[in-house]
Amino acid sequence: MGILVPGAGVIGLTARPKAGVVLIGTGGTIAGRGASPVNTSAYDCSVLSIDDILADLPAAASIADISAEQLFQSGSENFGSAQLLQLGKRISSLLKRDDVDGVVVTHGTDTIDETAYFLHLTLKSAKPVVVVGAMRPPSALSSDGPLNLYNAIVVAASPLAHGKGTLVVANDEIHTARDVVKTSTFKQEAFRSPYGPLGYIVEGKPVFYRLPARPHTVESEWSIDEIDVLPxxxxxxxxxxxxxxxxxxxxxxxxxxxxxxxxxxxxxxxxxxxxxxxxxxxxxxxxxxxxxxxxxxxxxxxxxxxxxxxxxxxxxxxxxxxxxxxxxxxxxxxxxxxxxxxxxx
Known part of the structure; x- marks a missing residue:
């Protein structure tokens, strides 16, 4: 047997590589910018790319092997059937890759609960998909975006998140896409689930306390790969x-x-x-x-x-x-x- 050294894995054994996580940028407040640091509700939405956002979060590189791509650049109030189908099909193709362990979608908070629920019911994979946004733009004092994104990557990279369907991470909480709803126009604790979150992110680690009770993803009767039109x-x-x-x-x-x-x-x-x-x-x-x-x-x-x-x-x-x-x-x-x-x- 190898020798365990704190922080260094097991000497003599091959260390497990970091999880592969793909970030998909779609715009939203998390990609916004205000004229001053106190502009927490009045700002320009969807002006930063996913690469810009990730460049300001160097700590994320320690969590996973991250790649990023920009799919949309829009406030989520503009998301319709075309965007849902395009996003779902892109995520589905990524989840089929052996080098992808999870996917994170940065998203405007206005319809984040709708998009997440759609993905929850149509993606045929047990790999974690995490949809994340922010109530304050990165330019604001005490912006929630950087920590929300860091936590989302933590969850997407964790084996503990497997099989739980699409998740929404916000304000240190992990919510199932089925239950979560936006309940405030400006508060950072805007996202609530009627039966409570599934768990929390504590000191950079996900902790789960309950499971989604209703069918989703691999147990759902719908597959994004088979849907081209939505009524x-x-x-x-x-x-x-x-x-x-x-x-x-x-x-x-x-x-x-x-x-x-x-x-x-x-x-x-x-x-x-x-x-x-x-x-x-x-x-x-x-x-x-x-x-x-x-x-x-x-x-x-x-x-x-x-x-x-x-x-x-x-x-x-x-x-x-x-x-x-x-x-x-x-x-x-x-x-x-x-x-x-x-x-x-």
């Missing part, structure tokens, strides 16, 4: 005194399904019921969600879903229910099958 899904946000004009406008826009972000437990105002019933008559699926941001929408509780042939989101927030519905409609259109997707994933 259009709309969201209508309910409010007091609502009429059906916005619903009918959405139905006329060509959507294949409508997520109704209802009040409370998926409550639908009487003034809107007829338009949603009409949606199903026109072959457009209706999914009752909740604008509250938490809790379950229970089938046949606030509305007779069986009678109207409507669906419910279970506990998923409306904008992520949209991602799931897009994927579900790439296959079976049967309402029972679609409802099962919400109860399964």
């Amino acid at each position: 259009e899904i709309g969201i209508v946000y309910a409010h007091g005194g609502m009429n059906d004009s916005m619903v009918r406008a959405m139905l006329d826009s060509g959507v294949k399904a409508l997520i109704y972000a209802a009040t409370g437990n998926g409550n639908v105002a009487t003034s809107v019921v007829a338009s949603l019933v009409d949606a199903r008559a026109r072959g457009i699926h209706v999914v009752r969600g909740s604008r509250t941001g938490g809790g379950m929408v229970i089938r046949n509780a606030a509305q007779p879903d069986d009678h109207y042939d409507w669906l419910v989101t279970d506990d998923q927030v409306p904008h992520k229910a949209r991602i799931l519905m897009m994927l579900a409609l790439t296959g079976e259109h049967n309402a029972r099958t679609l409802q099962n997707a919400f109860l399964t994933y």
